[in-house]
Amino acid sequence: VQLVESGGGLVQPGTSLRLSCAASGFNFNDYAMHWVRHVPGKGLEWVSSINWNSGTITYADSVKGRFTISRDNAKNSVYLQMNSLRTEDTALYYCVKDGGAWIQLWLFDSWGQGTLVTVSS
Amino acid sequence: EIALTQSPGTLSLSPGERATLSCRASHSDNTNYLAWYQQKPGQPPRLLIYGASSRATGIPDRFSGSGSGTDFTLTISRLESEDFAVYYCQQYGSSARGTFGQGTKLEIK
Numbered sequence: 001v002q003l004v005e006s007g008g009g010l011v012q013p014g015t016s017l018r019l020s021c022a023a024s025g026f027n028f029n030d031y032a033m034h035w036v037r038h039v040p041g042k043g044l045e046w047v048s049s050i051n052w053n054s055g056t057i058t059y060a061d062s063v064k065g066r067f068t069i070s071r072d073n074a075k076n077s078v079y080l081q082m083n084s085l086r087t088e089d090t091a092l093y094y095c096v097k098d099g100g101a102w103i104q105l106w107l108f109d110s111w112g113q114g115t116l117v118t119v120s121s
Numbered sequence: 122e123i124a125l126t127q128s129p130g131t132l133s134l135s136p137g138e139r140a141t142l143s144c145r146a147s148h149s150d151n152t153n154y155l156a157w158y159q160q161k162p163g164q165p166p167r168l169l170i171y172g173a174s175s176r177a178t179g180i181p182d183r184f185s186g187s188g189s190g191t192d193f194t195l196t197i198s199r200l201e202s203e204d205f206a207v208y209y210c211q212q213y214g215s216s217a218r219g220t221f222g223q224g225t226k227l228e229i230k
Contacts, residue, residue, distance in 0.1 A: 036219065044158075044166065044209055046219025058218065094165055106213040107156055109177065111165035 008115030021095030032098035037091035125222035140197040144210035154214040
């Protein structure tokens with residue numbers, strides 16, 4: 001399994017950023033995918049999830065209404081559109097594969113290396 | 122919403138010693154959907170244990186998980202130098218979603 005994130009960077013509060021994750025080494029179509037973030041010096045926070053066919057999408061309360069998750073099974077990719085970014089969104093964002101095929105478990109069995117998002121004026 | 126509390130916050134031990142890490146849930150969701158992850162500096166988390174007691178692929182047998190209901194434990198039987206890291210517990214499944222504990226830092230004494 002390989003998950004490669006991209007799209008992070010330094011942005012100002014109120015602006016937008018789109019993260020991408022390219023997946024390989026497994027049957028992408030069968031698995032839910034997640035974004036989890038790690039605030040430097042703090043813990044892990046689940047951000048958003050999308051099931052195998054995009055039929056079930058969920059968000060943490062902290063990002064609901066600002067972030068949008070999507071996936072393209074033809075491209076083995078998952079995305080996170082982040083709008084109205086806040087300083088508290090500063091974190092390392094991980095793309096994560098779910099541990100259950102066809103059924104979404106919220107068990108995070110494979111992680112990418114992460115992409116850093118810094119929101120600062 | 123389930124909350125997970127890990128203890129201790131920091132654990133200082135020597136190689137060869139036994140480590141016992143605790144994770145307590147605010148209430149039980151009547152599953153054993155409890156996972157443990159290890160994170161080393163500069164690396165993503167790695168799944169160690171799922172279903173409270175099942176080791177993930179490639180995880181050495183010195184790592185073991187136990188517990189049920191609201192109280193869970195990760196035990197490392199004999200610490201090796203590469204085991205010093207931060208450990209997170211997580212309740213998974215549709216009711217808990219991605220709830221993590223705050224982490225326990227295991228450091229060399």
